[in-house]
Amino acid sequence: MPELPEVETVASGLRQMLVSEEVASVEVFRKESVAYPSQRAKFCRMLLGKVVIGVSRRGKYLIIELSDDDQLVVHLRMSGRLLIKEKGAVQDRFLRVCIKLQSGKELHFEDMRVFGRMWYVPSQAQLTDIVSGISTLGVEPLTDLSHSYLKKRLARKKQPIKNALLDQRIIAGIGNIYADESLFLAGIYPLREAGSLSAREVKRLVETVREVLSSAIVLGGSTLRDYRKADGINGNYQGSAWVYGRFKMECRICSSSIDRVKLAGRSTHFCRSCQK
């Protein structure tokens, strides 16, 4: 599941391999994968001849900067992958969009579950008008997240802290895996009322969020089967996960059995002994 570290890793890979590349042709195999413009022919036409200027990230959104100040925005959601392939490479059965480049390379957008989306944002349009989700994003956890900000945003919130961490309007980029990992390292029980956290706990949580995301970026993201870096190589985070995906396994700290509950429709993994 691509979260901030995975998207950052993909952005970094694409930056190295895509900058200065010119779009030669575009094929859309699933119209649902293109959110804007809704007509796939128009989407393909708009991309033709554009040159990649840079690649950046905002939350879990990938932003590919193009010539003429246009942008191609991609959200990988659950199972999306962006891969650079050589000309004539075997097409994956889940290939949704194929962008062929003048150099012969191809940018493949593969997405088994068809939740991922692409938006073409022409220079005359506002990014936030077309990709509405971007306008409501909260702070970037690695650069702008302070404990005073988080304390303020959690104040009086009755919902579980796990749900608040998944709320992209508060912190952009945290998903299910890293929310569980951050709460474990902070020693915070995921069902705790968000507004009940003390200043010390919030401060610790900010530290663990940063720590978990930074480590995951270094390791190249998680290893879940749907996710790959731009060069097609799996990341390495999940092998070192503390609680995520370790239901009924021994806690790495106290040897208690890792527990699991459903919160906000998501599996939440935690250790009852370490997280009070």
Add this chain to the structure above:
DNA sequence: GGCTTATCCTGGGCGC
């Protein structure tokens, strides 16, 4: 307004 739940989607795992 705050919060929870349903929906979208498809492959894999499991039980029968």
Add this chain to the structure above:
DNA sequence: TGCGCCCAGGATAAGC
């Protein structure tokens, strides 16, 4: 072997 059911989850709409 084949079938049906359940699970995974990010964002958003709908409902309470």
